[in-house]
Amino acid sequence: MGAHARGPSNLRLVWVYPDLLSTYGDRGNLLVLERRARLRGIGVEAIQVNADQPVPRHGDIYLLGGGEDLPQVLAARRLRTDAGLAAAAAQGSVVFAVCAGYQLIGAEFGGDKGQPVAGLEILDIRSGRGERRGVGEILADVDPELGVPRLSGFENHQGVTRIGPGARPLARVLTGVGNGDGTEGAYAGRVLGTYLHGPALVRNPALADLLLSWAVGTLPPLDGEYEAWTARFREQRLAAVPVG
């Protein structure tokens, strides 16, 4: 079951609650995964699940985006009640969560008045509110275990996240704020979260491929137009942002 429950050809991408968790370009992660899968001849079924619909339990990759305070609290409450996402994660499906989505898959996060709100406990992290808002470009070096080159992205959040013994930091911050303690994001098994907001996978195609490979196994490298533009774009962003 779980990751193996999908049909022979279709990779099921599930975008969770775009009505609540999509503030700024979050659709980009869905589009990039879809594009990179299709370019390799993998069929894709992209499913958008709004907050008034049940979360399907047999998706291959689940995506959660960013959100304002109130929608984040609402999303966490509904996802706890629904229980579909936690069930899918327990069965080994891939979860990629960004910003507000990252916080709410943890054990706890800060609500609209700073009050602690219960998360989904899919990832062993706890988040709260920091002193100031982290806004700007972020660079971070990924845990070598994952074999993914330097992350480049944009962050815009006031969260502070502590990682528990059940998870590992995704990366070490070179420029920017991240979790607030010099680390950025977290992962455990096939669940991965980050403060790189919005279309984080656009600038980080290797991270997109890591998620895809968790779902479908080893992937051939990509070449062609799409990859050439992505590489040029990524190089420009890396060159534009000073380290430290």
Added chain:
Amino acid sequence: MGKLPMRARVATTLGGAAGRMSRLAGRGDGSVIGGVIGLRVEPGLLSLLAADRQVVLVTGTNGKTTTTRLITSALSALGQQVASNAFGANMEAGLAAALGAAPEAPYAVLETDEKYVPSVLQATNARVVTLLNLSRDQMDRAAEIWLVARRWREAFEAAPDCRVVANADDPLIAWAASGAHQVTWVAAGQRWHEDSWCCPRCGSHLRRDDLGWRCGECEFSRPSARWVLDGSSVIDSAGRVTELSLALPGRANRSNAVMALAVAEVFGVSPAAALQKMRSVTSVAGRYTQVERDGRTVRLLLAKNPAGWLEAFDVLDPARAPVLLSVNAQVPDGRDTSWLWDVDYRVVRDRPVFVSGERGLDLAVRLEADGVPFELVGGIDEAVSRVRPGGTLDVIANYTAFQQIRTAVGRAA
């Protein structure tokens, strides 16, 4: 206390500010600097300058500058001078400068940045606040839009003399305006729904149908409107249907125009009289301008955020003319280009697409993901050179990219 000292104070401040501003008049896009100096000398300047005038504030994510211009035109039917910050300088200094430049004008129509609405409303004691729409925009520097709406609502609750003219089709606008003591509801339409799936009052899901929106849980629903935009016509408060026939293109401008008609009514200007004036507006601060360049027609459209791009696509030449898309990410644009992924570019698949701007590569990757063929060019001149002589090039650009292109083609025009 007495009237005399107050008036003297007003006169002094006015004289000083006006003097400084007259020296600055005609330079660049105007007199923000004069307003900055004035405010430094007298922090209460805005309130002093606005005293004894009928002030209209215009705010929202998109359409502020154009609607300000349309209302100013409509109110000119009253035959008296109307002060206005016509060029989009929409924070306190720009407003003070606009008022200082027209000390005798009994009316003022002021485009106001979303964040400044509460303080400007308080300072100017505005008669009308015009609320167009609210959607995601430059989130690296602007407040979250739900928070903006809440602050507006609180400001309206504290301003019993103010009439809010509000777009009833935008749920967040409707929620903010329903805190006001006097409201004129306008069904001005809402194309962009991505920021209003949830009820602003209770957070539950909104349902949409032909009649508007309604919360599935609480009672909150689209207020019934006194003015309705219906295709290319307006149904006014008396039930008359009038063709708008604007010179400005697109659905967004028809929406802006209906908002302007509702504001004009507050001051006793009839729809017929207002429309007659509004139809003479052909371009606004360079937007919708057509210029000739090397034997081609170049048409300039400004789009600063996803909702704005959606409206700009609506205005594209129906004959599948080539289009140049140009994006920067300077501070006025927002440093973050993530919003590009909220725009659906597939609508330009059927025409030649050129890409430029400081963040042209962000756009290139975005278009590639949508399967839109495009060509990266060095700037406006290269794009123009790719268009056949006698042909048309539409240009859609965000803020500083637009200004750069406008400057480039302006030099040749």
